[in-house]
Amino acid sequence: MSKKLHGIEIESRYDSENEIQEMTTLVEALHAKDPALCELIEKLLYDSNSSYCTFEFRSPQPDFDSEEMRSILYLAKYRLVQFEWDAGMEHLGDPNEEV
Secondary structure (H helix, E strand, O other): OEEEEOOEEEEEOOOOHHHHHHHHHHHHHHHHHOHHHHOOEEEEEEEOOOOEEEEEEOOOOOOOOOHHHHHHHHHHHOOOOEEEEOOEEEEOOOOOOOO
């Protein structure tokens, strides 16, 4: 299942409602914080077999140290159970942890 929300395509490889909900919640949080954050992301894909989400950014080489990317990371850490970020894996975070 694939759908577009605030300009971001979200897809769950095997149509998992939980995965769609996680990605939808993240996109809504990004849009609420700053709609420009959504413009940086082309697609979110949750691979149900591997149980993690991947980001496809509009820029081929995003600056992961930028304030915008740090905002995306922070919001993702509290909404996605597991996701790929800057060639590594991130997991659902502790709200008291610094990002």
